Amino acid sequence: MIPIKPVSMHSSAVPNTKSAPDLSHIPLDVAGKFLAPGKLNLTVLPPLALYIHFPWCVKKCPYCDFNSHEVKGTFDEDGYLRALRADLESSLPLIWGRKIYSVFIGGGTPSLMSATGLDRLMSDIRTLLPIDGAAEITMEANPGTFEMEKFRSYKESGINRLSIGIQSFNSQHLAKLGRIHNGDEAKRAIEIARTHFDNFNLDLMFALPGQTLEEVKTDVETALAFAPPHLSLYHLTLEPNTYFAKFPPVIPDDDLSAEMQDVIHGKMEASGYRHYEVSAYASRGCESKHNQNYWNFGDYLGIGAGAHSKLSFHHRIVRQARYKQPKAFMDAAMSGNAVQESTEIAVNDFPFEFMLNALRLNHGFPVNLFQERTGLLINSIEKELLEAERKGLLIRDHQTIKPTSMGKLFLNDLQQIFLRESDEK
Structure with missing residues (x-):
């Protein structure tokens, strides 16, 4: 459903994993x-x-x-x-x-x-x-x-x-x-x-x-x-x-x-x-x-023609898309960069991006997962949560947030509540 895809065979192209520094925090x-x-x-x-x-x-x-x-x-x-x-x-x-x-x-x-x-x-x-x-x-x-x-x-x-x-x-x-x-x-x-x-x-x-x-x-x-x-x-x-x-x-x-x-x-x-x-x-x-992992707003590296990636770093989250046509992808990959598009997700879009996935889970998600995956406090979406509750689309307690039976039937409407206007000027 949805989303998703140097001369590679020489040994010199393979990174030395024993001596390479851990740069994942940067x-x-x-x-x-x-x-x-x-x-x-x-x-x-x-x-x-x-x-x-x-x-x-x-x-x-x-x-x-x-x-x-x-x-x-x-x-x-x-x-x-x-x-x-x-x-x-x-x-x-x-x-x-x-x-x-x-x-x-x-x-x-x-x-x-x-x-x-x-x-x-x-x-x-x-x-x-x-x-x-x-x-x-x-x-x-x-x-x-x-x-x-x-x-x-x-x-x-x-x-x-x-x-x-x-x-x-x-x-x-x-x-x-x-x-x-x-x-x-x-x-x-x-x-x-x-x-x-x-x-x-x-x-x-x-x-x-x-x-x-x-x-x-x-x-x-x-x-x-x-x-x-x-x-x-x-x-x-x-x-x-x-x-x-x-x-x-x-x-x-x-x-x-x-x-x-x-x-x-x-x-x-x-x-x-x-x-x-x-x-x-x-x-x-x-x-x-x-x-x-998708539905819990985890990360994924997508390789291959048309594949999509979502990659988190400590200070930003990036989406990528590879070239779609197989020949174009193969040529680009062998040239050193198969990525056709790369964009940074605006922080203002995190709530919608997160809820677009997590609200698909019938049993909901832990409250603390929102902050863990977005870096935002749960209080930052209090207005949206209250609106969803008022409409009978969502229920929550101190541990879990999940869609109601009505929220499952009208999932698109529930997700749209968390869609904000762009913060770009």
């Missing part, structure tokens, strides 16, 4: 220059995750607004892997001394990567970065690309969690969505995943063109029969700049969509799953560590 810009302290003062930097974007797919789905590009015959896997390593090497000064707590390889369709290529990528990551021993390392995969031996190799390379883009088990709906697999292939993919991985996620979509309430029930029941540790259930949205936006299909109306959501919640709850985020359900202890 704010840097993307060029590595030292910066004067600003208004922000973070006493503790948040956990850091790594996102790696793989931009190619077999076929562009009509609803997809991610940075994905159809494979025209073949793709330059070797060149892309070299560019990823170069991108990571160039980024090291910004994260020096910080440990990686989760890795997510998204796309596109990363499972198009060869087993050898994935092993090479994981080797580069382990060479250049300190990875926490308990790190969650997720790879997205689509059923049309599942091969038993390839996924056995993926696990041996270090992948410990799969996220499988099922979307539906109904072959007719899959065809309308432009998916390259059918219902039987979706089931086979899950069986392969269960053979090799204890931890995996299934992505399902609802409110599909022509979908009925009974068909939603069948999709959810079919998924639950496989006992997935994690399920993501997304409402189909017609995103700008997609085929569906240009030629919109007939989709369920708001009333039917609401009924579908109620059915989904009821079945998931009855099966013992915890609804911990707007679109995410998990068995106890199987919540996605990587996504929770």
Whole structure:
């Protein structure tokens, strides 16, 4: 959902991690220059995750607004892997001394990567970065690309969690969505995943063109029969700049969509799953560590075509975006800087940026997390908190702030309360 992607293979390009100084306490810009302290003062930097974007797919789905590009015959896997390593090497000064707590390889369709290529990528990551021993390392995969031996190799390379883009088990709906697999292939993919991985996620979509309430029930029941540790259930949205936006299909109306959501919640709850985020359900202890880091306003370094980063320093927070087109990204990365845009988040925008993520968590967030991640006192948003309470969208006590049932239904309205006018003149 959203957001996200020097000659690299020479040993001289690899930093000497034993002798390099720890500069993580000093704010840097993307060029590595030292910066004067600003208004922000973070006493503790948040956990850091790594996102790696793989931009190619077999076929562009009509609803997809991610940075994905159809494979025209073949793709330059070797060149892309070299560019990823170069991108990571160039980024090291910004994260020096910080440990990686989760890795997510998204796309596109990363499972198009060869087993050898994935092993090479994981080797580069382990060479250049300190990875926490308990790190969650997720790879997205689509059923049309599942091969038993390839996924056995993926696990041996270090992948410990799969996220499988099922979307539906109904072959007719899959065809309308432009998916390259059918219902039987979706089931086979899950069986392969269960053979090799204890931890995996299934992505399902609802409110599909022509979908009925009974068909939603069948999709959810079919998924639950496989006992997935994690399920993501997304409402189909017609995103700008997609085929569906240009030629919109007939989709369920708001009333039917609401009924579908109620059915989904009821079945998931009855099966013992915890609804911990707007679109995410998990068995106890199987919540996605990587996504929770996003929702708790943690940091992430994004490498690869179109990848986004959010990086905190003690005196500022920076967002980055890489070049989107694969060729442009590879050329830029090999030239030493794959970053196309870099902006510093204005302190005045921190409350909205934080709440845009944290209020997606159904059980809310600890009060002290706001100050820890933004450097601002909770009193600085007292006016907004009172307004949200007055409207019945939010509740709080001395420990926790969380959306009410109404706040979950009108999440956009709740988040907008924390949007302030720009402090730039």
